Amino acid sequence: MRRRDFLGLTLATAAAGTTALPAHAAVPSLELTRPYRVFLQRGLSTGAWVTTPQTGRYTPTAAEWLQSSFTQPTFYERDFYNPALMSALPRNTPWGIAGYPRDDNNWASLNRGPAPGEQILWTPEQRANAKNLLTLNVGDEEQYSEQMIEWLRQWFGVIRTQLGDDVLVHNNQTGVLWPEPQMHTYIEYAKPDLLTTDWYHFQSSAPYETGNLTDPYDDIAHYRRVSLAGLDGDYRRPIAFGHYSQGFKGGANDAYNYVPSESELAFLYFMPWTMGARWVMYFRWELDPAVFLLNRPDGSHSPQFGQLANMVRQSRTLSPYLVRLLTQDVHFVTGVHRDPAGAVVPNRKPEWIDSFTPDPDGIVDVSSRDIGGANDGHPGDVLIGSFRPLPGVGWRPGRRAFMVLNGLIAPNPSGDFDATGGFAAGGRQEITLTFAHGKQLLRVDRRTGRLVPVPLRSSGRAVITVDGGFADLLILD
Incomplete structure (x- = not known):
């Protein structure tokens, strides 16, 4: 089935409900596209959001970071870098930026394109470690619009021009906020390297039929299918996909009174890997035990810290195999x-x-x-x-x-x-x-x-x- 989108682009859409690659995708002309090449070199991304010195809030030490097994510190507040943490980690540690170019008056939502001559990395410390910048998330959770797609196209172009092809650019959506036709248009016009989504399903201990919570499966299946169709919609140039895993307590109306179980936390890593994801980002590593999962009120690590470290460590062990597939x-x-x-x-x-x-x-x-x-x-x-x-x-x-x-x-x-x-x-x-x-x-x-x-x-x-x-x-x- 063919469709015409608002930008005048034409592409083939995947049939709703199917989870298999079409037969024609098995031909030798399938490309090893940029995101798959980069993840082949760098491994699966099992990162976590952490803050920056400018905020004055808690940041894990290098020893804590290594103990957690997370792979990619991702900075979501100005100056989008933590020199002390990064200098104490192994030299080739990948890092990321999220919510770019947020400022003090704008938490995340993208509201402009790049200014003429705008520098993506503006601090000496960022620029000195630019070769290890792995993913750069422009904006976060925006509504779909023609203007938004054009801004993202401009940002992605400037980032690639300044930083090269080894930085994977993307935007993040909430759940399945953008329907599949809009996602195809976004991919073909803006050409992201990665599709990511966030929605935090584990909010209480209310029974849900012993694991039969279908929404997380469907969220990942939505992005999987669109990413496989790829840059042209014909399955020959697929892009990568992933999601944010829950790093805070659940609870209705921000009650923050539910700590997800070990099996729930494991599911948030291994379900995406089973569907072919390349990127799972922990949202987020903060100290406040009234909200977040990794620390007790006295500052010591919670049991969930050890559970998550085990899950991430096992994910990294599978990585050399999964990145080839x-x-x-x-x-x-x-x-x-x-x-x-x-x-x-x-x-x-x-x-x-x-x-x-x-x-x-x-x-x-x-x-x-x-x-x-x-x-x-x-x-x-x-x-x-x-x-x-x-x-x-x-x-x-x-x-x-x-x-x-x-x-x-x-x-x-x-x-x-x-x-x-x-x-x-x-x-x-x-x-x-x-x-x-x-x-x-x-x-x-x-x-x-x-x-x-x-x-x-x-x-x-x-x-x-x-x-x-x-x-x-x-x-x-």
């Missing part, structure tokens, strides 16, 4: 839950992700079993992502890659730092996969990065055990 398909295996009347009923399915169907060249059957107890022994949701290699990465012919997410997550009933439920182990599932063919199945150990053999029976059946909210990357030869 492009998402191809995403399928949803729907679990069940017990309703208030005691009946066992199916979960809801995300609107924009297809139900699992057998792949004659890959996985032909999936089943799961709750062994952690969070779902009373009943099967929870499972998300299956399949991948193909990017051009020129030296992937072995015939080798397949799959990521299997355990969607059986549960809330934190106590709602405080010392969570009494919702642990990843409580949502642990035994997931049985049947493959159409294959001689050897390998799992990437999320702690070491080593390839570990998974027993593959003559029937093609294999069993893996995954904690709630986490995912395993499997390679089939």
